Amino acid sequence: MKNMVKLFGTIALVAVIGFITAGCDWDECNHPDGLTYWENDFIIAPTCSTTGLAKGYCWRCESYENVSVPVTQDRHNIVWTTTAQASCISNGSKEGTCSLCNKHETESINKLPHYGPSNIIKEPTCLLPGQREVDCTSCHQKQTEIISALGHSWRTVNSGIWKRQCSRCNEYSLI
Numbered sequence: 001m002k003n004m005v006k007l008f009g010t011i012a013l014v015a016v017i018g019f020i021t022a023g024c025d026w027d028e029c030n031h032p033d034g035l036t037y038w039e040n041d042f043i044i045a046p047t048c049s050t051t052g053l054a055k056g057y058c059w060r061c062e063s064y065e066n067v068s069v070p071v072t073q074d075r076h077n078i079v080w081t082t083t084a085q086a087s088c089i090s091n092g093s094k095e096g097t098c099s100l101c102n103k104h105e106t107e108s109i110n111k112l113p114h115y116g117p118s119n120i121i122k123e124p125t126c127l128l129p130g131q132r133e134v135d136c137t138s139c140h141q142k143q144t145e146i147i148s149a150l151g152h153s154w155r156t157v158n159s160g161i162w163k164r165q166c167s168r169c170n171e172y173s174l175i
């Protein structure tokens with residue numbers, strides 16, 4: 001019974017010290033190390049033209065406080081218009097203007113793949129790429145394309161010893 005009392009006494013003391021320590025930090029902190037926040041903590045997201053507001057966290061006093069987020073050039077609100085359609089022969093392009101700061105941008109649009117009925121000229125194997133001829137319905141030219149190698153199709157077999165064997169080319173290795 002005496003031991004129990006001593007144990008409770010210790011727990012109470014630790015709790016009081018813990019409380020006082022936390023209280024001290026809070027009073028003295030005022031966040032000299034700054035406040036940490038991520039995009040998830042935005043209350044109002046900043047833009048290229050307006051500051052935002054975030055819920056900032058202080059690692060010293062372990063508390064939150066709202067903090068102003070500076071204007072950022074990563075957050076324009078660009079409205080895009082296509083100025084040239086991409087085709088299978090040439091890149092396209094688009095132009096955009098930010099509705100907030102009028103920043104103007106031009107970007108190219110990647111070429112489209114050739115598309116149409118195709119013939120396999122050379123079958124790919126496990127290790128070697130093949131080839132296909134595409135009769136493109138857009139540019140009306142026959143295009144030769146590479147077909148990626150297939151890679152082995154492993155399955156596990158046991159013929160006295162365990163091995164893995166390719167069901168296509170019969171290549172095998174012990175496991």
Ligand SMILES: [Zn+2]
Pocket residue numbers: 029030031032058059060061062063
């Ligand atoms: Zn703090």
Ligand SMILES: [Zn+2]
Pocket residue numbers: 048049075076077098099100101102103
């Ligand atoms: Zn902008």
Ligand SMILES: [Zn+2]
Pocket residue numbers: 088089113114115136137138139140141
């Ligand atoms: Zn084409």
Ligand SMILES: [Zn+2]
Pocket residue numbers: 126151152153166167168169170171
């Ligand atoms: Zn194979």
